[in-house]
Amino acid sequence: MRKGHNLLAVGDYNQAVILDLIRRAHLGLSRVEIAVETGLSAQTVSNVARRLLDAGLVREAGKLIAGPGKPRTLLQLEATSRYAVGVHLDPTVVTFVLLDLAGAIVSDHRIPTPSAADPDVVIAVMAEEIRALLERESVPPERVLGVGIAAPGPLDSTRGILLDPPLLEGWMEVPLRDALADATGFPVVLEKDVTAAAVAELWVDSGTHRDNFAFLYYGTGLGIGLVVNHDVLRGASDNAGDMGHLMVQADGPLCSCGRRGCVGDLVVPHRLVQRATAAGVLGRSAPLDGSVDGPVEHIDFDATDRRFSDFARAAADGDAAAVAILEEAATHLARALVSIVNLLDVDHVVCGGPFWRRIAPVMRERVERLVAEDPALIPSHPIVVENSTIGEDVAAVGAGCLVLDQTLSPRPSALLIAG
Ligand SMILES: [Zn+2]
Known part of the structure; x- marks a missing residue:
């Protein structure tokens, strides 16, 4: 090896x-x-x-x-002189980036998440993609500092294990960190996706010097990365950032947790596609599995991804029903964000993740306005809601930055390196 x-x-x-x-x-x-x-x-x-x-x-x-x-x-x-590989595992898509020692993106690409129910297959495919990426860019293995992987929580950071991510069926107790280290021969750092995204935004600061911000992660699931006083908040078990079950609509649909109106359940891409289908926005396509009002049992990731693009396009073109669905989603999101802003006194909300860019033209300004107008908002300073400048690569870039951090950052770090 x-x-x-x-x-x-x-x-x-x-x-x-x-x-x-x-x-x-x-x-x-x-x-x-x-x-x-x-x-x-x-x-x-x-x-x-x-x-x-x-x-x-x-x-x-x-x-x-x-x-x-x-x-x-x-x-x-x-x-x-050295490189880091960043990988982001989302239930719908896997993103790969190659970063140089300065943190610049040398190369990036995406593949649909292969047969997500079988972790062994996914890990083997990831290792092969990394090998091909390095070959394509003519980077010899000895110049690679390691691989960072961002994955949905909850995870056991000490053991490098994905515990039971709600949207990755069949991924119970998967030792992702060590398995990927074995498959690639590189040291591997594992981080929760929302935290990795926040790390990327800190690294690639575009001159705005944001010290207190929330990163709204809009992927197959919803989460939040938190930066307070220029430090990423990880929490006791490195699982900080689960906002999905914040209740924003008392009589909302039933969530998998048994309660109603949880923000994560209301605004995730799968739910918006369900509502768009029911409202006739997507023509006469057959409904996806499950009803708008019931808990999500199973998600067809491919179909959701495609239909979400169609839905977002309709909204951008001004389709009234599509816009109404996004307006409602913006209301739910803003309500949850106000709680987070009040709790942590952040002054920026950076939005990104695999599905965000498609709805950003309709959502960003609305969410910003709704947060500002919310009577429950406490801080008197403006809350800037902005799109991530790193775009869909953000969690993968953050995972790669964590590897660079090991080399470059003088801060004592609790991160674990295997290999
Ligand atoms: Zn819930």
């Missing part, structure tokens, strides 16, 4: 601090600047810089002429 190259083994705290600093300075930094910024001695900086140069993680690039005296050599991140 091939072994992954685990850079952590040779890393140390100072090295991570310096590498992180160099990563953030796009034009590079001189050793003197690094010493000033970090408070480390010139000798320590010089030693670490030598190690980073030897490992090929940074390069010397140009000189900085700062006043009289010798020009200073700049150190820049060697972005193509």
